Amino acid sequence: MTDHPLEAPRLHVGAILKAIEDRRMTAVDAIEAARRRIAAGDSEIGAFVCLAEDDARQSTEAPLAGISIGVKDIFDTHDMPTEMGSPLYEGHRPRFDAALVAMARSAGATIIGKTVTTELASIDPKDTRNPVAPGHTPGGSSSGSAAAVAAGFVAAAFGSQTGGSVIRPASFCGIAGFKPSFRLLPTVGMKTFSWSLDTAGLFAASVADLALLAERITGRPLTSLSAADANGLKIGLYRAKVDDHLDHEMTEAIGAAARLLERAGARIVDLAEPAALSEGRDSHRTIQGFEAARALMHEHVSGGDRLGPKLRAILDEGATVEPDAYDGARRCARLARKAATSLFETVDALLVPSASGPPPAGLASTGDPTMAKLWTLTGNPVVNVPGLTTSAGLPLGVSIVTRFGRDWEALTIADRLERLIQADRGRPSE
Amino acid sequence: MTDHPLEAPRLHVGAILKAIEDRRMTAVDAIEAARRRIAAGDSEIGAFVCLAEDDARQSTEAPLAGISIGVKDIFDTHDMPTEMGSPLYEGHRPRFDAALVAMARSAGATIIGKTVTTELASIDPKDTRNPVAPGHTPGGSSSGSAAAVAAGFVAAAFGSQTGGSVIRPASFCGIAGFKPSFRLLPTVGMKTFSWSLDTAGLFAASVADLALLAERITGRPLTSLSAADANGLKIGLYRAKVDDHLDHEMTEAIGAAARLLERAGARIVDLAEPAALSEGRDSHRTIQGFEAARALMHEHVSGGDRLGPKLRAILDEGATVEPDAYDGARRCARLARKAATSLFETVDALLVPSASGPPPAGLASTGDPTMAKLWTLTGNPVVNVPGLTTSAGLPLGVSIVTRFGRDWEALTIADRLERLIQADRGRPSE
Numbered sequence: 047m048t049d050h051p052l053e054a055p056r057l058h059v060g061a062i063l064k065a066i067e068d069r070r071m072t073a074v075d076a077i078e079a080a081r082r083r084i085a086a087g088d089s090e091i092g093a094f095v096c097l098a099e100d101d102a103r104q105s106t107e108a109p110l111a112g113i114s115i116g117v118k119d120i121f122d123t124h125d126m127p128t129e130m131g132s133p134l135y136e137g138h139r140p141r142f143d144a145a146l147v148a149m150a151r152s153a154g155a156t157i158i159g160k161t162v163t164t165e166l167a168s169i170d171p172k173d174t175r176n177p178v179a180p181g182h183t184p185g186g187s188s189s190g191s192a193a194a195v196a197a198g199f200v201a202a203a204f205g206s207q208t209g210g211s212v213i214r215p216a217s218f219c220g221i222a223g224f225k226p227s228f229r230l231l232p233t234v235g236m237k238t239f240s241w242s243l244d245t246a247g248l249f250a251a252s253v254a255d256l257a258l259l260a261e262r263i264t265g266r267p268l269t270s271l272s273a274a275d276a277n278g279l280k281i282g283l284y285r286a287k288v289d290d291h292l293d294h295e296m297t298e299a300i301g302a303a304a305r306l307l308e309r310a311g312a313r314i315v316d317l318a319e320p321a322a323l324s325e326g327r328d329s330h331r332t333i334q335g336f337e338a339a340r341a342l343m344h345e346h347v348s349g350g351d352r353l354g355p356k357l358r359a360i361l362d363e364g365a366t367v368e369p370d371a372y373d374g375a376r377r378c379a380r381l382a383r384k385a386a387t388s389l390f391e392t393v394d395a396l397l398v399p400s401a402s403g404p405p406p407a408g409l410a411s412t413g414d415p416t417m418a419k420l421w422t423l424t425g426n427p428v429v430n431v432p433g434l435t436t437s438a439g440l441p442l443g444v445s446i447v448t449r450f451g452r453d454w455e456a457l458t459i460a461d462r463l464e465r466l467i468q469a470d471r472g473r474p475s476e
Numbered sequence: 477m478t479d480h481p482l483e484a485p486r487l488h489v490g491a492i493l494k495a496i497e498d499r500r501m502t503a504v505d506a507i508e509a510a511r512r513r514i515a516a517g518d519s520e521i522g523a524f525v526c527l528a529e530d531d532a533r534q535s536t537e538a539p540l541a542g543i544s545i546g547v548k549d550i551f552d553t554h555d556m557p558t559e560m561g562s563p564l565y566e567g568h569r570p571r572f573d574a575a576l577v578a579m580a581r582s583a584g585a586t587i588i589g590k591t592v593t594t595e596l597a598s599i600d601p602k603d604t605r606n607p608v609a610p611g612h613t614p615g616g617s618s619s620g621s622a623a624a625v626a627a628g629f630v631a632a633a634f635g636s637q638t639g640g641s642v643i644r645p646a647s648f649c650g651i652a653g654f655k656p657s658f659r660l661l662p663t664v665g666m667k668t669f670s671w672s673l674d675t676a677g678l679f680a681a682s683v684a685d686l687a688l689l690a691e692r693i694t695g696r697p698l699t700s701l702s703a704a705d706a707n708g709l710k711i712g713l714y715r716a717k718v719d720d721h722l723d724h725e726m727t728e729a730i731g732a733a734a735r736l737l738e739r740a741g742a743r744i745v746d747l748a749e750p751a752a753l754s755e756g757r758d759s760h761r762t763i764q765g766f767e768a769a770r771a772l773m774h775e776h777v778s779g780g781d782r783l784g785p786k787l788r789a790i791l792d793e794g795a796t797v798e799p800d801a802y803d804g805a806r807r808c809a810r811l812a813r814k815a816a817t818s819l820f821e822t823v824d825a826l827l828v829p830s831a832s833g834p835p836p837a838g839l840a841s842t843g844d845p846t847m848a849k850l851w852t853l854t855g856n857p858v859v860n861v862p863g864l865t866t867s868a869g870l871p872l873g874v875s876i877v878t879r880f881g882r883d884w885e886a887l888t889i890a891d892r893l894e895r896l897i898q899a900d901r902g903r904p905s906e
Contacts, residue, residue: 232671234671
């Protein structure tokens with residue numbers, strides 16, 4: 047780590063809070079640094095759609111004072127437009143902050159700007175660039191949030207995931223990403239795509255930063271819980287029905303992560319995907335489509351050609367799903383949740399690929415959500431661990447999944463794995 | 477029933493649709509009648525905060541053409557302000573319709589206006605009058621919606637329930653009310669108070685009207701399902717821990733309803749409340765408070781004295797609830813849901829009081845939600861059946877509760893009970 051947290055390539059929540067606590071800098075210094083970095087670099091990256099006015103009221107006492115946060119532009123903010131990445135919401139100004147935004151502000155964080163989202167958090171790509179893999183997609187739908195953290199512009203960012211929209215961009219941009227247990231973070235004031243799937247999530251430079259951020263926003267103990275070592279942990283190497291989608295380098299990354307954990311004392315066991323979970327994954331499309339076609343019915347009906355073609359196709363298809371098919375899919379999802387809980391009777395955590403491979407070249411697609419969407423459906427906590435790469439240096443994220451409600455455990459094990467990866471690569475956290 | 481549906485004291489969904497189908501009138505006639513009734517009577521009642529512009533595009537073909545709907549002013553509407561009953565939202569204009577509003581419009585219904593809600597659907601009373609019990613509260617928080625149907629202004633209305641805000645005003649205003657299974661009707665675009673409790677609901681003149689309305693909005697089969705008779709039904713007379721709150725006339729109303737069902741061939745069995753359900757009811761306050769303090773954090777922080785005192789007290793208390801206490805309450809709620817499901821292994825439906833008694837005199841309180849809130853927490857479908865009264869003629873609603881997801885069964889049994897009550901009182905539906 048560089049000596050001063052404001053000189054490091056990325057802004058780390060932990061290092062910033064420590065430096066402020068030690069009076070090596072002020073909260074105002076930290077926020078100004080973030081603003082300078084954005085001013086200097088965002089024309090290259092395109093992570094932000096809007097920046098907040100500089101308000102000088104920086105308390106140094108509050109638990110997140112000095113922490114700059116970029117907020118995906120589907121969360122309401124009272125002081126900036128919330129345009130949902132859609133021409134239908136151009137200039138839209140909510141009156142009050144979304145719950146998560148209000149919680150972050152009340153903890154003293156600075157909402158520094160709104161980040162690029164694909165239209166209504168769907169899959170039509172925008173032109174945000176991937177800071178660590180030029181010429182490759184940063185992933186979506188939380189494209190700008192992941193890019194803003196990866197570029198070192200902000201210490202943290204808010205995103206959302208209905209399929210894989212937090213875990214995939216975190217993987218593609220080589221940063222830590224956290225999709226908490228369903229509804230651990232409130233989604234009030236966040237635009238709905240699918241009410242049984244939409245999950246608010248967080249990005250930060252490292253897993254330890256994520257845990258600290260989540261702890262201080264929610265008031266829940268999510269750090270310092272036996273972070274110690276991997277000794278005695280039982281990790282399931284989850285063999286999914288869709289593993290044939292995997293790029294061979296992702297398969298190798300999972301193998302490498304497993305070996306690191308094993309060397310550190312964990313027991314690795316193979317776990318074949320139960321049928322209920324394969325079927326759960328298959329039900330995702332029906333649930334998402336049915337709910338999106340209702341949640342966005344007025345936008346769909348009145349927006350017409352102004353909506354992106356991929357989004358329109360999802361809504362068109364969703365409008366044809368009958369209640370019977372939806373109810374059947376929800377039954378599948380319920381069984382999948384039960385099956386997911388059972389998995390953790392034999393292992394502490396699962397190790398799974400965050401995406402099918404490295405970020406695809408070009409900006410024509412935000413990538414494939416297949417790998418992450420099962421755990422969105424089941425609601426289990428997932429943490430993307432950065433640090434592994436392809437031979438060409440493209441990021442390959444791997445995820446730690448734990449039992450529903452055991453978010454601290456997912457963060458703790460993911461933190462351990464991140465440190466093992468860094469030690470193996472002969473370098474500490476950057 | 478009067479010969480022509482537009483001459484009856486109340487507008488009935490079924491009678492209107494039938495008359496349009498039979499070409500005895502047009503959809504335009506039906507909507508104009510509703511507008512005339514509001515113009516003539518709402519200065520007395522105060523059910524509406526805003527009326528829609530008359531748009532002449534009335535299709536007679538659509539499944540709900542001719543049906544006038546009043547919408548609680550916490551549902552977004554693109555063509556009218558959505559002021560949430562709060563000075564904080566004065567003049568607020570959403571860009572798009574809430575999901576339920578869009579669904580109703582897409583089925584051909586006319587959203588005729590926005591109805592009075594208590595502030596942010598909480599409990600500080602407004603001044604809507606009770607059309608059937610002058611000088612008594614219409615209940616809340618869906619005060620205007622219940623009053624608009626009871627006064628005969630509209631064929632139907634939308635409301636929401638976090639404690640008892642659909643079932644109680646329906647009971648107090650002597651109309652039919654439907655709190656469906658949790659999330660049967662989407663809450664997207666409806667202001668959130670408590671995300672695990674908020675439930676969108678419907679009001680209509682009779683239970684049969686409710687079923688028809690709900691069927692045509694959702695595309696689910698909710699009518700014509702063995703409506704036949706009570707023969708062979710097993711109905712649980714639910715003895716709740718809070719029954720000492722009950723007014724003696726409500727206890728008598730429940731007894732009268734039970735006797736009518738029994739005479740029609742149902743078997744009535746006493747059912748003592750399981751401890752898990754009493755504890756579930758007790759957990760409601762913790763869950764509601766914790767979630768409301770987060771969902772409305774920005775309004776709470778910035779609204780200060782502009783918020784009503786009762787709402788502010790709920791938010792102040794909710795802000796002190798720790799995550800541990802909330803998690804404990806959610807575990808109670810989960811156990812209560814399981815216990816509720818078990819109840820229906822021995823009975824088809826429960827018969828419960830909709831409120832603790834008739835509408836209290838005056839407008840200083842919207843009444844007590846204790847009776848209804850348990851079923852909001854468990855998510856079971858509940859239908860308020862009107863028709864019984866105190867000796868002084870004040871309305872006493874009784875509710876039919878069925879298993880989660882069996883909304884058709886709740887509507888069917890409630891419809892049967894309503895007809896028995898009407899037959900007993902020697903009069904058909906008015």
